[in-house]
Structure formats: C-alpha cells, structure tokens
Amino acid sequence: MAFRKGQRVEVFKKSDDxxxxxxxxxxxxxxxxxxxxxxxxxxxxxxxxVSLEDRGTxxxxxxxxxxxxx
Amino acid sequence: MSEKCPVSxxxxxxxxxxxxxxxxxxxxxxxxxxxxxxxxxxxxxxxxEEHLPTVRSLVQEFEEGxxxxxxxxxxxxLQMTLEESGEVFASHITTHNCATGDCDKLTPAPCQMACPAxxxxxxxxxxxGMGKDAEAIEIIxxxxxxxxxxxLVCTRPCEFMCVRGRIDSPVSIKFLKAFAAERALxxxxxxxxxxxxxxxxxxxxxxxxxxxMSAAYYLALKGYTVRxxxxxxxxxxxxxxxxxxxxLPREVIDREVAMIEDLGVEFVYNTRFGTDVTMDQLREExxxxxxxxxxxxxxxxxxxxxxxxxxxxxxxxxxxxRVALGDRHVPGxxxxxxxxxxxxxxxxxxxxxxxxxxxxxxYRRTRREMPADVEEIEQAEEEGVRFSFLTIPIKVxxxxxxxxxxxxxxxxxxxREGSSRMYPVPIMGSDFFIEADVIIGAIGQRVDSECMHxxxxxxxxxxxxIDVRMASMETSMEGxxxxxxxxxxxxxxxxxxxxxKRAAEAIDRYLxxxxxxxxxxxxVRRARVPFIEVPASTKMTLKRPEMPLLNLDRxxxxxxxxxxxxxxxxxxxxxxxxxxxxxxxxxxxxxKVCRDKMGIDALQLGYLDFDHPVQTDFRLTEERCICCxxxxxxxxxxxxxxxxxDGERILSICGTILNRQKLVYCEECGAVMGPxxxxxxxxxxxxxxxxxxxxxxxxxxxxxKRAAAPxxxxxxxxxx
Numbered sequence: 001m002a003f004r005k006g007q008r009v010e011v012f013k014k015s016d017d018x019x020x021x022x023x024x025x026x027x028x029x030x031x032x033x034x035x036x037x038x039x040x041x042x043x044x045x046x047x048x049x050v051s052l053e054d055r056g057t058x059x060x061x062x063x064x065x066x067x068x069x070x
Numbered sequence: 071m072s073e074k075c076p077v078s079x080x081x082x083x084x085x086x087x088x089x090x091x092x093x094x095x096x097x098x099x100x101x102x103x104x105x106x107x108x109x110x111x112x113x114x115x116x117x118x119e120e121h122l123p124t125v126r127s128l129v130q131e132f133e134e135g136x137x138x139x140x141x142x143x144x145x146x147x148l149q150m151t152l153e154e155s156g157e158v159f160a161s162h163i164t165t166h167n168c169a170t171g172d173c174d175k176l177t178p179a180p181c182q183m184a185c186p187a188x189x190x191x192x193x194x195x196x197x198x199g200m201g202k203d204a205e206a207i208e209i210i211x212x213x214x215x216x217x218x219x220x221x222l223v224c225t226r227p228c229e230f231m232c233v234r235g236r237i238d239s240p241v242s243i244k245f246l247k248a249f250a251a252e253r254a255l256x257x258x259x260x261x262x263x264x265x266x267x268x269x270x271x272x273x274x275x276x277x278x279x280x281x282x283m284s285a286a287y288y289l290a291l292k293g294y295t296v297r298x299x300x301x302x303x304x305x306x307x308x309x310x311x312x313x314x315x316x317x318l319p320r321e322v323i324d325r326e327v328a329m330i331e332d333l334g335v336e337f338v339y340n341t342r343f344g345t346d347v348t349m350d351q352l353r354e355e356x357x358x359x360x361x362x363x364x365x366x367x368x369x370x371x372x373x374x375x376x377x378x379x380x381x382x383x384x385x386x387x388x389x390x391x392r393v394a395l396g397d398r399h400v401p402g403x404x405x406x407x408x409x410x411x412x413x414x415x416x417x418x419x420x421x422x423x424x425x426x427x428x429x430x431x432x433y434r435r436t437r438r439e440m441p442a443d444v445e446e447i448e449q450a451e452e453e454g455v456r457f458s459f460l461t462i463p464i465k466v467x468x469x470x471x472x473x474x475x476x477x478x479x480x481x482x483x484x485x486r487e488g489s490s491r492m493y494p495v496p497i498m499g500s501d502f503f504i505e506a507d508v509i510i511g512a513i514g515q516r517v518d519s520e521c522m523h524x525x526x527x528x529x530x531x532x533x534x535x536i537d538v539r540m541a542s543m544e545t546s547m548e549g550x551x552x553x554x555x556x557x558x559x560x561x562x563x564x565x566x567x568x569x570x571k572r573a574a575e576a577i578d579r580y581l582x583x584x585x586x587x588x589x590x591x592x593x594v595r596r597a598r599v600p601f602i603e604v605p606a607s608t609k610m611t612l613k614r615p616e617m618p619l620l621n622l623d624r625x626x627x628x629x630x631x632x633x634x635x636x637x638x639x640x641x642x643x644x645x646x647x648x649x650x651x652x653x654x655x656x657x658x659x660x661x662k663v664c665r666d667k668m669g670i671d672a673l674q675l676g677y678l679d680f681d682h683p684v685q686t687d688f689r690l691t692e693e694r695c696i697c698c699x700x701x702x703x704x705x706x707x708x709x710x711x712x713x714x715x716d717g718e719r720i721l722s723i724c725g726t727i728l729n730r731q732k733l734v735y736c737e738e739c740g741a742v743m744g745p746x747x748x749x750x751x752x753x754x755x756x757x758x759x760x761x762x763x764x765x766x767x768x769x770x771x772x773x774x775k776r777a778a779a780p781x782x783x784x785x786x787x788x789x790x
Contacts, residue, residue, distance in 0.1 A: 004438075005230075018531055021539065023541065023589045023590070035225060036225055036562050046533070047558065047559070049227070051230055053231070054177075054178070055169065055183065056188075058540075068681075
C-alpha cells in the first residue's frame with residue numbers, strides 16, 4: 001500500500017490507466033485526502049479513493065497521485 | 071486549480087458589455103439587462119425551472135435584434151456558452167451548488183462535496199444541533215436511504231475534509247447521524263417521502279447490497295416498478311454478511327430495508343442470476359433496464375503450499391457470512407488470520423466471540439502500513455487479538471488431515487529502486503511457526519463473474535470489475551448499469567450508495583430518453599437553515615466526545631454492539647462545533663479587509679487555508695476588534711454578520727459570536743454612534759467625533775448643529 005488513509009495528496013498528472021475518465025482532466029493540480037486506500041491486497045495497481053478539496057470524492061489510479069507530506 | 075464557472079463568466083461578460091455603453095440599440099440593451107437579471111438569479115440560487123428556457127429565448131431574441139459589432143459578438147458568445155455549458159446552468163438551478171465556488175452563494179461545503187452520496191452535511195448537522203432529528207433524517211434520506219447503517223459503519227470521507235479538523239478535530243458527523251436515525255425511529259417520525267405516480271415501467275436490480283437497494287429506493291420514488299434479485303436469503307449484501315453484528319446490529323439493516331420494501335420494492339431471495347433466472351426471462355417479464363450490484367464476494371487465494379489440503383484453511387469472508395447467517399461454531403482453539411485490512415480485523419474479533427482461545431493476525435508489513443481503521447485495530451487489541459507483524463506465510467503445516475501451524479518467514483521492508491513503496495522481503499533463515507487449528511485468509515476479495523457469463527457484450531476492466539462510465543454507471547450494454555463493489559472492487563458502503571443514487575438517475579434518464587451527463591452530478595444543497603448562536607469561548611472549548619464502549623468481557627463473548635452511542639447532550643454540543651461551511655466559503659475577504667484596509671488584524675481564522683492552516687482562535691477577535699463592520703460588509707455570503715441588539719453591537723461568523731461591545735448613544739438625539747472602541751478609532755483617524763467635550767458624546771450631526779448655533783443667533787428662522 002503506497003497510500004494510507006488521511007494522507008494529503010495531489011493529482012499531479014493524467015493517468016493512462018483505464019480507470020482515468022475524461023472528466024478527471026480538470027482535477028489535475030487539485031489537492032485532497034486519501035479516504036479509502038487500497039485496503040485489501042496492497043496492489044499498487046488498485047484504484048484509491050480521494051476526497052478532493054471542493055471537487056468531490058473519486059477513485060484514481062495511483063500513478064497520478066503524489067504525497068504532499070509524509 | 072478550478073475551471074471558471076460559466077454562470078459567473080456570463081454575468082461578468084454581460085455586465086462589461088452593458089456598462090461599456092456599446093449596446094446602442096435600447097431594445098437590445100433592455101434584453102441584455104433582462105438576461106443579466108435572470109443569470110444573477112441562477113448564480114444566487116433564486117432561479118426556478120423557467121429561468122433557463124427564458125434565458126435561451128431572450129438570447130435568441132437578442133441575437134435577432136443585435137446590430138452593433140459588440141451586440142453581435144455578445145450574442146454569439148452567449149449562444150456558444152449556453153450550448154457548451156447548459157448542463158452547468160441547469161445544475162446550478164437544481165442543486166443550488168456551484169462546484170467551482172465562483173458563485174459565492176452556491177459554494178458547497180467540503181464535507182458535502184467529499185461525501186460520495188453528496189449528503190448536505192451542514193444542514194443536517196445544524197438540524198440535529200437544534201434537536202430536529204426527524205428533519206435531519208429527512209434531509210439525509212434525499213441522498214442516502216441508509217442513515218442509520220451509515221451512522222454506524224461509514225468510512226466518513228466527510229470527516230476527513232471537515233474544516234473543523236483544521237482547528238482541533240473534525241465534527242463527529244457519523245455518530246450524529248446514527249443518533250438522529252435512532253431517535254427519529256423511536257419517535258415514529260422516520261418516514262418515506264411520497265412516491266411519484268406509477269410510470270408503468272419495470273427495472274430489475276441484481277444484488278440487494280447498499281448500491282442495489284439505494285438504486286431501488288430512488289427508482290421506486292420516481293414511480294418505477296422495481297424487483298431486487300438476491301442470491302442470499304437476506305437483504306444487505308456485504309453490509310449484512312461482511313460486517314459483523316457487533317459493529318452493525320441486524321435490526322438496523324432490517325429496519326432500513328423494510329422502509330424500502332414499504333415503497334413497494336419486491337425482493338426475491340435465494341435466487342442467483344445466471345442460474346435461477348436469466349436475462350432473457352427477465353426481459354420477457356417486461357423489465358426494460360437492469361442494474362448489476364453483485365458485489366465482490368469471492369476471496370483471493372493465498373497461493374501457499376498446503377492451502378488446499380486442509381478443511382481448516384478457510385476464507386475470512388466465508389466465515390463472516392456463515393456467522394452472519396447464524397452459525398456459532400468455534401472454528402478452532404487457535405486461529406491465525408492472514409491479512410491487515412478491516413476484513414482481517416473483523417474475522418479476528420469474530421473468532422474471539424465464537425470462543426477461539428488464541429487469535430493472531432499475521433501481517434506482512436508493520437502496524438504503520440496496516441490498512442485497517444485505527445479504531446478497529448485498537449478495539450481488536452483491547453479484546454485480546456494478537457498481532458504478528460513483518461510475517462510472511464510460506465506454508466500451511468498439518469498432520470492427519472488437520473492444520474497444526476502456519477510456517478512463516480520474518481520480513482524486512484525494503485524500498486525498491488524507482489519506487490516510494492516499501493516491499494516486505496523475507497529474511498532467509500528466519501523461519502518460525504505459529505501454532506494453529508484454523509487458518510483464515512483475509513487478503514482481499516474480487517468480483518465473482520461466473521454468474522454473468524451470458525452477458526457476452528459486457529465489458530470488464532483489467533481489474534476484473536464491470537467497466538462503467540462513473541458519471542452514469544452505464545456499462546457497455548444498452549440498458550444495463552452496474553454499481554458497488556462489482557464496479558470499484560471492494561470499497562465502501564457510502565461509495566456504493568452514491569453509485570446507486572447515480573444509477574437510479576441514469577436509469578430514469580435512459581427510460582425517459584434523456585441524454586446522460588458527462589460529469590458526476592454536483593451535490594444538491596437541500597436547505598439554508600439558520601445559524602445556531604454560540605459564544606466564541608464555547609465554540610473553541612467544546613471537544614469531540616469519546617465514544618463509550620461496551621465492557622470488555624461482553625465484547626469478548628457476545629455480538630452486542632460495541633459502540634454504545636453518544637448521550638443526547640453530547641450530540642447537541644457536538645453539532646454546535648460545526649463551522650457551517652455551506653455558508654462561509656472561506657474566501658478570507660473578512661481577514662484581508664480587517665488586516666489590510668482597517669489595519670486592525672483582529673481575526674485569527676487560520677482554518678481558512680486548506681494547505682497551510684495556522685492557529686485559529688475565535689476568542690482572540692474581541693481583543694482588537696472595534697466592531698466597525700468592515701468584515702461583514704465585505705463578506706460575499708452573509709457568513710460574517712454585525713447587528714445592534716439590546717444595547718450592544720454584536721459581530722458573529724456563522725452564528726459564533728466573535729465580539730460584543732456596548733453601544734454609545736448621542737447625548738443630544740439618542741442616535742446610535744457605535745461602540746466606544748470604534749469611536750476611538752474614528753477619532754484618531756478623523757478627529758471629528760466627540761470634539762465638543764471629552765465628557766459629552768454627541769453624534770456628528772448634533773456636533774455640527776452645536777458648533778453652528780452661536781453663528782446663527784442673529785439670523786431670521788427661515789435662514790437657519
């Protein structure tokens with residue numbers, strides 16, 4: 001598990017993963033909090049749930065997220 | 071960061087063109103002003119369903135009459151904006167929220183935006199603070215038909231985004247919801263809203279989990295005939311068979327499912343799609359749309375030798391299901407659970423309650439990496455569950471057909487090149503054994519797709535989940551939708567509920583022939599309730615209450631609910647801690663004007679910044695504040711208010727009283743002059759107040775009269 005619940009992250013780039021939908025393009029640069037990480041099998045490929053500041057809660061591929069603090 | 075809101079851009083463009091005077095034709099100018107009025111209504115949350123069609127027709131009229139270059143250009147721009155962003159205008163009217171935050175009055179609260187179901191959190195929390203529990207539940211159920219269930223088991227994304235958390239700790243939103251649901255039920259005021267007239271169309275939902283039942287609820291309210299097919303003998307899905315009863319009593323699920331049944335939704339149990347009933351049969355019965363909410367009930371295998379050789383190696387999810395359906399047999403004296411998520415914790419705590427003497431969780435990483443909820447881990451430890459961290463299982467050992475131990479390696483966490491992720495790597499020669507009579511795998515679940523084999527055109531993701539467009543939950547097959555864990559993989563209850571609500575909306579659009587949205591919907595602002603007035607000191611000193619727990623002996627032996635719920639006083643006080651972010655959009659204009667324009671810097675509101683919050687103390691305001699009202703004047707949303715009441719000037723933000731100062735009245739005419747601090751400030755700046763005498767306070771008008779009186783002594787009355 002790369003991300004843990006409560007960590008602050010940034011959507012820093014678009015992902016080529018099929019879990020990335022076109023409406024997510026406008027979330028690039030948004031900051032948020034991990035609310036449901038990959039809780040089961042520690043799969044770096046799993047989608048993780050992020051609550052973005054003022055932009056709602058969405059499931060993102062992990063490769064488009066980076067930690068803001070640790 | 072955010073894109074601009076087309077509604078506020080339209081207002082700016084119209085204002086600019088009208089004020090420039092370039093619209094020479096009076097009729098065109100009048101139409102432009104009318105359009106501006108209507109769009110301003112939309113931006114302020116005051117628009118009706120008629121507004122958008124009227125705007126469209128006025129823009130058409132404007133285009134036909136435009137003669138000047140500016141008019142023609144504006145008409146083309148307006149047409150293009152309505153064409154491209156009509157959905158956003160409509161969303162402003164129906165949701166009373168503006169996702170970009172550009173429309174001041176419609177900026178949604180972070181908690182509401184964070185909720186996957188879009189519940190209007192500040193409104194219901196405030197209603198609970200007022201003691202209006204049934205009204206709060208009515209607000210919640212507009213977006214989530216399971217307030218009691220979620221009040222006990224929600225993963226609460228709302229609390230992660232709660233702005234109060236930037237000051238001390240987030241408002242305990244989840245438990246407030248549980249209290250209100252219980253109270254509303256006990257007062258017989260937990261009711262279904264009225265249904266729309268019957269539409270004469272049938273929808274079939276496969277799976278009675280939170281996603282499927284949420285869709286059933288909203289579709290039934292819209293007037294559809296809904297049938298829910300469920301493979302298990304009970305409704306609830308993972309909520310019923312995946313979450314143990316000590317966290318979520320069956321009574322809670324049954325009561326809220328019964329509310330859905332009361333709407334006329336038909337539940338057909340013990341019926342497996344693909345085996346007991348097929349799509350063709352359902353189509354023949356007249357079902358026109360289908361929603362698959364089949365969950366993720368199949369466990370991943372551990373893939374270690376011996377796993378398949380002994381009947382005492384079982385899956386956590388199977389154990390939880392059996393226990394939920396009434397099985398109370400002890401699985402073994404010593405249980406080892408493999409995994410670190412909530413399911414592993416649930417399985418371990420269930421084993422304790424079933425009577426296992428030793429329960430150990432074996433996890434490959436450290437406590438820090440455990441994905442389970444911190445509260446769940448703590449409660450498991452209190453109850454006696456042991457943890458074996460940095461433990462990699464390599465083989466199930468057994469004798470005479472029975473498990474005897476789990477053979478493990480110690481692990482160390484190693485960072486691989488080019489990755490921030492820490493990987494557990496076995497330490498050679500570190501073998502050890504954990505004695506066990508039963509070994510329970512809890513390393514994750516996946517979707518059981520076997521029942522779906524007849525749907526050949528259904529597209530799946532590489533993660534073996536049903537491929538959907540998240541805005542509408544449409545699959546690759548026309549008229550077929552999907553929600554819940556079947557779409558996301560094992561996820562949260564509230565995420566499934568949000569998906570179910572979206573799917574209901576999308577199915578309605580599909581059956582009505584309306585195009586589907588491109589974006590997930592913006593949450594709806596359900597009300598604008600008044601503030602609860604509270605002194606700054608109370609707002610700062612109230613602390614989030616601790617949850618009382620069942621005593622340990624009972625927790626180890628019974629399935630009684632562990633979290634006992636808040637007392638009523640705690641609930642009402644906790645609701646008062648809410649900062650009402652549905653009104654205060656945290657723009658910081660109040661802080662800026664106080665500090666930069668007035669030079670006072672009285673507002674210590676560090677929570678306004680998401681990325682860099684600093685100290686907040688509402689109590690500090692009164693130290694410097696002069697009650698000038700500049701902050702209230704510059705607040706775009708009415709969050710900051712100043713008023714004269716009972717001889718005092720009172721400054722408040724969303725009901726929190728920041729300062730109250732005694733008013734000074736003019737000794738001559740009795741007019742309000744403001745508080746003494748404010749008068750001192752004015753005096754220092756302008757030297758016009760209180761000049762007559764330090765002992766006599768008179769207003770400016772009376773001071774002028776006094777000063778002029780000696781000079782007017784010889785003039786006739788008509789000249790005075």
